Structure formats: C-alpha cells, structure tokens
Amino acid sequence: MSLLRALQQAGVLRTLDDALANTMRRLDPDTPDDVLAAAALASLAVAQGHAGFDPASPRQLVDADIAWPDAEAWRQQLAASRFVATPASPIDEAQTAPLVLDNGLLYLRRYREYERRLAMQLRRIASAPNPEIGIEPIALLFATLFPDAHSGDHQARAAALALRRALLLVTGGPGTGKTTTIARLLTLRVAQASRAGTTPPRIALAAPTGRAAERMAESLRRAVAQMAEQGIGAALLEALPAQASTLHRLLGTVPDSPRFRHNKDNPLPFDIVVVDEASMVDLPLMCKLTEAVADGAQLVLLGDPDQLPSVEAGDVLAAILGAAGAGDALSMGDAAALHPLLGDVPVDAGTNHLVGHRVHLQHGWRQSEALHLAPLAEAVRNGDALEALSLLRGGTLSNVHFHEGVDDPLQARPDLLAHFRTLATHTDPAQALRQGNRLRLLTALREGPSGARGLNARIEVALSGRRIGTPPAWFPGRLLLITENSYRHGLFNGDVGICLADADGTPLAWFSGEGSDHVRAFHPAALPAHESAFAMTVHKAQGSEFDEVWLQLPRADSRVLSRELLYTGLTRARSALHVAGTADVIAAALARHAGRVSGLGWRLGATE
Ligand SMILES: Nc1ncnc2c1ncn2[C@@H]1O[C@H](COP(=O)(O)OP(=O)(O)OP(=O)(O)O)[C@@H](O)[C@H]1O
Numbered sequence: 001m002s003l004l005r006a007l008q009q010a011g012v013l014r015t016l017d018d019a020l021a022n023t024m025r026r027l028d029p030d031t032p033d034d035v036l037a038a039a040a041l042a043s044l045a046v047a048q049g050h051a052g053f054d055p056a057s058p059r060q061l062v063d064a065d066i067a068w069p070d071a072e073a074w075r076q077q078l079a080a081s082r083f084v085a086t087p088a089s090p091i092d093e094a095q096t097a098p099l100v101l102d103n104g105l106l107y108l109r110r111y112r113e114y115e116r117r118l119a120m121q122l123r124r125i126a127s128a129p130n131p132e133i134g135i136e137p138i139a140l141l142f143a144t145l146f147p148d149a150h151s152g153d154h155q156a157r158a159a160a161l162a163l164r165r166a167l168l169l170v171t172g173g174p175g176t177g178k179t180t181t182i183a184r185l186l187t188l189r190v191a192q193a194s195r196a197g198t199t200p201p202r203i204a205l206a207a208p209t210g211r212a213a214e215r216m217a218e219s220l221r222r223a224v225a226q227m228a229e230q231g232i233g234a235a236l237l238e239a240l241p242a243q244a245s246t247l248h249r250l251l252g253t254v255p256d257s258p259r260f261r262h263n264k265d266n267p268l269p270f271d272i273v274v275v276d277e278a279s280m281v282d283l284p285l286m287c288k289l290t291e292a293v294a295d296g297a298q299l300v301l302l303g304d305p306d307q308l309p310s311v312e313a314g315d316v317l318a319a320i321l322g323a324a325g326a327g328d329a330l331s332m333g334d335a336a337a338l339h340p341l342l343g344d345v346p347v348d349a350g351t352n353h354l355v356g357h358r359v360h361l362q363h364g365w366r367q368s369e370a371l372h373l374a375p376l377a378e379a380v381r382n383g384d385a386l387e388a389l390s391l392l393r394g395g396t397l398s399n400v401h402f403h404e405g406v407d408d409p410l411q412a413r414p415d416l417l418a419h420f421r422t423l424a425t426h427t428d429p430a431q432a433l434r435q436g437n438r439l440r441l442l443t444a445l446r447e448g449p450s451g452a453r454g455l456n457a458r459i460e461v462a463l464s465g466r467r468i469g470t471p472p473a474w475f476p477g478r479l480l481l482i483t484e485n486s487y488r489h490g491l492f493n494g495d496v497g498i499c500l501a502d503a504d505g506t507p508l509a510w511f512s513g514e515g516s517d518h519v520r521a522f523h524p525a526a527l528p529a530h531e532s533a534f535a536m537t538v539h540k541a542q543g544s545e546f547d548e549v550w551l552q553l554p555r556a557d558s559r560v561l562s563r564e565l566l567y568t569g570l571t572r573a574r575s576a577l578h579v580a581g582t583a584d585v586i587a588a589a590l591a592r593h594a595g596r597v598s599g600l601g602w603r604l605g606a607t608e
Pocket residue numbers: 155172173174175176177178179180181219365366
C-alpha cells in the first residue's frame with residue numbers, strides 16, 4: 001500500500017493535509033507517492049506545533065504502525081521534486097515552491113520563511129552597536145538596587161547586561177525575580193538617560209495573552225512600590241510604564257488580516273520592548289514582533305524555558321536559548337566593560353551570535369511563602385519520577401496535596417462545585433472575575449472522562465440546572481474562556497470572563513480591561529467563540545496563575561503528557577496545589593519531553 005494511502009487509512013491526516021497532497025497530485029500526476037505523503041506530513045507537523053517535518057522521526061507525528069521510508073532516500077526524493085525548494089544557505093530566501101527542504105527538515109514554505117526572517121531579525125537586533133554608556137553616573141544607583149552585585153547576583157548581571165546589549169534574554173522559573181529585575185533594569189535605563197540629559201526611553205511592556213499582560217503589569221507595579229520604599233526617586237519611577245498590553249494590541253491588529261499595523265516599514269515607536277512569557281510566543285508572532293522592533297531599539301524577552309512551548313508552531317524560545325547557551329556567562333567585552341558594576345564574572349568566549357545575551361535566574365524568592373513547590377517543580381523539570389512521587393506521597397511540602405488514583409475531582413472534592421456556585425452571588429464584576437481566577441481545575445487533555453470539556457459540561461449542569469447535552473448558555477457565574485482571537489472585540493484566545501447580570505438585570509459577559517479594576521461588558525450572543533472555563537487544559541492556562549490549582553491527570557498515558565505539561569500545570573498554583581492521578585501516568589509523563597521540531601537554533605548558530 002502507498003504511504004499516503006496508509007496514512008489516510010490510519011486516519012491521522014486532517015482534511016487540510018490531504019488537500020495539499022491532492023492538489024500536488026492534480027498539478028503533477030507523476031509526483032512520487034512518498035513526496036505527496038511528506039507534504040501532507042509537513043502540513044500536519046505545523047498543526048502539532050512543529051515548524052517542519054523531520055523524515056528521520058515520523059513517529060513523532062504519527063503513532064500508527066506504518067512502514068516508513070528510509071530517511072535519507074526520502075530526503076533525496078524530496079530534493080528532486082519540483083514542489084520542493086532547496087535553498088543554498090539558511091538565510092537565503094527559498095524559491096517559490098510550496099515546500100522547502102532545509103537542514104534535512106521539510107517545511108511548508110511559509111514556515112521556513114518565518115524561521116529565516118526571525119533568525120535574520122534576531123541577528124539584526126542583537127548586532128546593534130553597543131551604546132556608549134556612562135556607567136559611572138549610575139554606579140551608585142546600581143549598587144543601591146543590587147547590593148549583592150559583586151557576589152554573583154544573576155539579577156544584577158541581567159540588569160548590567162541590559163546597559164550593553166540590544167537583545168537580552170532573561171530566563172528563570174516562577175518567582176525567580178524576572179519582573180523585579182526588569183523593573184530595576186528599566187529604572188537604570190531611565191536614570192542613564194536622565195543623567196545624560198536626554199529624553200527618557202520609550203518603553204513598551206507586552207505579553208502573549210491579556211491575563212499574562214495583567215500579571216506582568218501587577219508584578220511591575222509591586223516592584224516599583226518596593227523601589228519607592230527603598231528610597232529610589234519618584235521622578236525615575238514615574239517614567240516606568242504602569243500598564244502592559246497584549247502583543248496583538250502592541251503590534252496593532254488589522255481587522256480580518258494576519259498582518260499588523262507595526263511592521264518592518266512602520267516600526268514600533270519604542271526604544272525598549274519587554275515581552276513576558278516568551279515561551280508562549282509562536283513562530284509567526286515572534287517573527288512579526290522582531291520585524292517591528294525599530295533599528296537600535298532593545299528587545300528583552302522574559303520566560304521560563306521549562307514551560308510548555310506555544311500551542312502553535314514554535315518552541316521559539318527554546319531554540320533561541322539553545323543558540324544563546326546556558327546563560328551564566330558574559331562575553332569578554334561585556335565582562336570588562338561591566339566590571340565596575342559586577343566585579344569578576346564568568347566569561348564565555350563562544351562565537352555564536354547569541355552567546356552572552358542571556359542571563360538565567362536560578363534563585364527562587366517565593367519559597368518562604370505558603371506553597372512549597374520548588375523541590376517538586378525541580379523533580380518534574382528533571383524528569384525524576386521517583387523523587388516527584390516520593391515528594392508527592394511524603395506530604396511534607398506545605399500546601400501540596402496528592403490525590404493518588406483519583407480521576408474525578410468533582411466527586412473527590414465537593415467544595416470545588418461550592419466555590420463555583422458562589423461566583424453567581426457577586427454583584428461587582430471585577431470582584432467576581434478575581435474570585436473566579438482564585439481556583440482552577442487544570443487538565444492534561446481536552447477530551448475524555450478527565451478532560452476539560454467533560455468536566456465543564458458536568459459543572460454547567462450542576463450550576464445551571466440544565467440537562468446534560470443541551471448547549472450551555474448564559475447563566476450567572478459561568479466562567480468563559482475565549483477560544484479565538486477577535487480583534488474587533490479586543491478579546492483574544494485564552495481570555496477569561498464571567499457571566500453576570502448588570503444592575504438592570506441585563507445578562508452580560510464581563511472581561512477585564514487594561515488596569516486592575518477595569519472591566520468590559522459584552523452581550524453574550526455577540527461574543528467570539530468561547531467555552532466554559534471552570535476547567536481548562538494546562539495549555540490554555542499558560543500565562544495565568546491561580547491561588548489554588550487542581551491538576552487532574554487522565555487515567556491512562558497519552559502522547560500529550562510530558563514533563564513540560566506537568567511543570568507548567570503545577571507552577572500555575574500560587575498558594576495551594578492538588579495533583580490527582582496515578583503513579584504510572586505521572587512516571588510516563590515525566591519520561592516524555594514536549595520538544596518540537598525546529599530549525600531556528602541551527603539557523604541562528606549558522607554563520608553566513
Ligand atoms: N532580589 C530579590 N530580593 C528579595 N525579593 C525578591 C528579589 N527578587 C524577587 N523578589 C521577590 O520575589 C517575588 C517574585 O518576584 P517576581 O514577580 O519578580 O518573579 P518572576 O520571576 O517575575 O515571577 P513569575 O514567573 O511569576 O512572573 C516577589 O515577591 C519579589 O518581590
């Protein structure tokens with residue numbers, strides 16, 4: 001049987017993947033079957049979050065029992081096809097062909113171009129000449145903000161590096177002080193301008209989702225308040241932004257178009273662009289963002305490299321970090337120039353374009369708080385199932401609870417429903433939204449008995465009194481999750497709202513706006529695609545945090561489970577975490593990585 005036929009019979013291809021293969025066959029009936037199958041797989045790869053398809057590891061995409069061609073022979077067949085471009089170098093534009101074979105990966109042309117353009121933009125931003133900085137005038141302020149700078153404080157290193165590097169990557173787990181560092185780093189940049197008598201830098205803060213942007217702004221406000229207590233001058237602090245926006249809003253969406261108002265020809269009017277939760281940014285968006293960063297402007301990416309990669313094609317942050325190295329050393333030039341601020345620091349003489357652009361923060365500052373998550377997060381990140389299970393079973397981590405073998409949270413914890421029920425009693429939508437975000441049921445899967453969809457359906461029935469199977473509609477206290485981007489509404493995939501009547505009894509759906517107490521009301525019938533948000537998948541919860549999280553794992557192992565998924569799920573909890581599942585499923589998840597196929601790291605590392 002032909003490979004394409006086998007894939008069709010196994011039911012793994014989507015209509016779109018099939019359509020691409022069929023179009024190619026119609027255009028040239030002599031196209032070898034293996035080329036058609038590879039085209040369908042390149043299309044499927046994007047849907048599964050990969051930038052391209054690797055003929056050497058088709059099992060990454062397809063579980064079915066299929067006799068796969070030899071990878072090298074397959075690649076040769078692809079290279080010989082008129083539908084496949086084979087650019088001579090990683091930064092050459094591909095000739096017009098629907099597919100591109102580059103570095104052994106087969107790409108849909110558009111995604112290879114996104115990768116190429118992104119690599120070029122990152123290099124452009126990173127290679128901006130080092131500004132002639134006056135370190136002396138800000139040395140005192142630096143020492144006040146970072147008293148431990150000379151003892152290897154990585155936060156200090158990141159802030160100092162921001163005085164030299166136009167592209168800066170600040171990474172670390174939750175609570176390692178990424179936002180605190182940014183607040184201080186921006187204060188230094190403002191002080192620098194002020195001491196030099198120039199206008200303060202124009203600063204933009206952004207994140208991939210509305211919720212992540214709100215959290216970023218909240219953390220920044222907190223950090224600014226701390227600096228005020230430390231006696232940092234109000235004039236400096238007032239120059240820092242108090243709000244953050246979504247990346248879509250920052251770039252300026254154009255109705256019914258994937259393009260943005262700000263792009264290469266109309267760059268963002270900012271000198272510093274800081275992007276939080278960078279692990280969630282997918283390849284097309286990161287490409288468009290970097291293209292819109294003006295020449296000479298600074299781009300600071302913050303993120304936790306151990307989190308799940310973006311749902312859409314990507315793993316962009318991981319690839320960039322791969323090219324940037326471990327992040328505990330500076331380049332020789334930076335180490336020398338910043339010596340007055342930092343003292344002796346490790347030096348990396350690496351020649352890769354991005355080495356010396358990253359600082360990895362390691363020290364967790366939230367550990368003294370109620371939830372003792374760090375040892376568990378560490379075990380999960382390392383894929384150490386024995387240690388993770390022993391910590392979970394030991395019950396010694398404060399506010400971490402293990403419900404071994406439990407697969408129905410609603411039965412195991414009736415107070416979950418009681419909490420959701422109280423949401424309907426609120427009259428103030430801002431308060432109701434805050435209360436709604438206190439507790440969340442997170443699931444690994446969307447479908448199945450322990451999936452978000454089934455749990456939501458049962459909660460809807462319990463709360464609204466409707467029969468199961470009837471489509472959910474408006475009822476007070478219903479938490480809503482937007483599932484598509486609607487530029488017209490200013491509502492984006494992942495935004496969470498709540499149904500409540502206004503003072504006149506009109507049924508409305510409320511979402512937060514810019515600013516902590518600002519809410520926006522929508523007519524429920526006019527909302528973009530949405531579903532209930534009492535339970536949501538870990539993927540959808542990326543960028544959000546909740547006081548209490550119930551992380552529900554499925555009864556049986558699934559390809560979707562990975563250590564990144566568990567890590568992302570459990571690090572959404574602020575004060576209490578419940579993990580429910582079996583030891584077998586946890587062990588299987590921790591044995592799996594959620595890595596994605598990408599050529600970006602290679603492209604960034606390649607010399608012309
Ligand atoms: N150097 C420091 N000294 C004392 N406390 C600190 C320091 N850095 C951060 N913190 C505190 O640790 C907490 C977490 O900091 P912050 O919000 O900056 O971390 P984050 O990495 O941005 O977290 P998240 O991943 O949740 O966004 C805050 O309460 C902050 O005040």
